[in-house]
Amino acid sequence: MSTVRLVEISKQYGATVAVHELSLAIADGELVTLLGPSGCGKTTTLRMVAGLVEPTQGRVWFDDQDVTDVPPRRRNIGFVFQTPALFPHMTVADNIGFGLSVKKVKKDVIAARVGEMLALVGLAGYGARLPAQMSGGQQQRVALARVLATDPRVLLFDEPLSALDRNLRDSLKYSILELQRRTKKTAIYVTHDQSEAFAISDRIVVMNAGRIEQIGTQTDIYLRPETPFVAEFIGATNGFRGRVSRLDRDGDDTRVEVTAGALTVRCRAPIELAVGDEVLAYVRPENVVVLDDRDGSGYENVVDGQIDRVIFEGPTAQLRVDVGGREIRADVSGGLRLALVERQGRVRLGFNDVTVIRAPATDGTPPRDEAAATTAAV
């Protein structure tokens, strides 16, 4: 049982900053996902927890032990790689027993533990096989059994499913979750796949450009994104950059009107704003409703537009509507999506649930320090 604490760890490769002063505390038995695009520093962070990468600055703690200078072999971790990395010249049983055999555990004890682990991952009877004789999914299960055999303090996963095909990914991610729950191990899971992160995490850490953008549960980061990056990276969204044109205070409830070109959207202000502030407003496509001739009451925002394209995706249909030169995407499900497939011409849309975030200083990628300063000011 173990907690993991990263205190302002940084990793620099020459002039490149891979991870910048990242701090994170993970509770005992918790499964935390580091989610972000490739190159965001999530794997480097994980490898610093493992000790495979030495931090340029900062400390790594397991419980109350500073392990920053402890080599990986003495950290008692279980690292599952992107490829199963099973030793090809050893049988499955020898692979699983490797961690115990290097600690000079007795052979019969190892054999018993290996049997137990094989049963745990549902591969009883496969011990005598060579890794090459097993499928990719089975190999990754063996890799799991191999790290669990040593009873590690922390489980570390570096995109363990990315090399597998889709169906296998789905079933294996729940196996990983179940194993983590059953063994009650503290776990850090790195992925760029949002659905994977949403399916298994207790908490999700969204990372970008070597820093943490937001930490929270699935609903936190999906419904209440705190930065433009999180709003745009997680799920699909319609974003507008504009200025606060009106502000109404009614007790605790502050409502704002954001004008972005020809488009004006109204919503509750989740943060302290003033008229004239530059903001980003986001609305999720699944929250945009096709009103047609129906009355727009119940919707704070009603807009008319011209249908650009309808993309039928099976369970949903994607409607791309040109509203005053801006594209708004609406995801329609249910029976209506079938009626929409052949649809052309004008359409009326309604939506609530607009998220407003203070805009970073410049368009595109903001200079990081200014963005941080802005957040601090809020």
Place this chain on the structure above:
Amino acid sequence: MSASSVPSTAPLVTSTRRPARRRWTSRRMTDILSHGYIWFCLAVFVLPFTALLVYSFTGPGGTYAIENFQYVLGSFGENLWWSIRVSVLSVAIDLAIALPAAYAIVRYPVPGKRLIYSLLSLPLYVPGAVIGLSLVIAYNFTYHLTTSIWGLVLAMVVGTFPLMLTPIIVALKDLPVSFEEAAECLGASRWQTFRRIVFPLIGPGLSAGLMLAFIIVFNEYLVTLFVHPSDVTTAPLRIFNLVRTAGLLPTTAALAVTMQLISFATVLVFFRVFGTRYLKATYLI
């Protein structure tokens, strides 16, 4: 043919493919020519060895004589034994140096490692006579090694070291680092990781290096001529001396054939034991 079972498709196939004429398409002609060429080359290269083999069994007056090979075990035995000793020692030293060197070059950020590697490979591009002469000078004036077998062994190591180093480097580069990292995370020490994971997995590269180095040292003549101590005569040196002093004798041919067989056996053992991963393009298996 299953023409009767699929009567509807059979005519279609015949009309489009014209099997009768397909036999002499240009592709087939190219196949025959290229195979013929390979066999021709093989014949040209193998024929001299066959002649040597026949000659080695020739007794006085053109009779058949197995006795020639008795000399190999008798008078030539000592020369063969020197050759084997020098080869084994050189290869062992090659390995002891090349393995850590290759590991350092591939896995660690050694500054200027490309330059180091180029320098280490230099003997491959230097003529044997130049190596021999330089070593004689160096040994005579610096190390005073000309009177012991170690001078000869070290000369062989200098000449064949890159042959051992290169396949090991290739094998290590082919080996994903994740194997070593996985072992390390599972608690294995550096030495355990090397002995139980890296060493077995670079086996093919290692054995390729061993084979190349052994064959080269075993058959080396030119450098040996320069640096051998007066009481050490290896088999190739003996062959040369005999031909020079006594002309072409069937007994000399027998020694040559024996050397050929040892080299050949080494290569065969290599392929049987370690497979073909690192020398795919050969015709031997």
